[in-house]
Amino acid sequence: MSILVKDKHFYASLFKIALPVTLQSTLLIGINMADTIMVGSLGEFQLSATSLSNSFYHIFQILCFGIGYGAAVLTAQYWGANKISGLLSMV
DSSP states (O other), X not given: OOSSOXXXXXXXXXXXXXXXXXXXXXXXXXXXXXXXXXXXXXXXXXXXXXXXXXXXXXXXXXXXHHHHHHHHHHHHHHHXXXXXXXXXXXX
């Protein structure tokens, strides 16, 4: 079994999905960095508050990713077993 998929349509679809996610993550990192740079000149307490708020946001983002990945696994299992009606009853 080949590890790489040789279908170009698969990679085009993957790129269409991965590009917005990558851009969103890059924008969020840039915004957090800009906040840190702007507040850095105000003092160390203000800078630590910005860093703390970025940490809370990061924890929230990890929680959302975990819920999304768990839902994707459950959906794939039900889809693969052709039990779509069972999946819809969970919603």
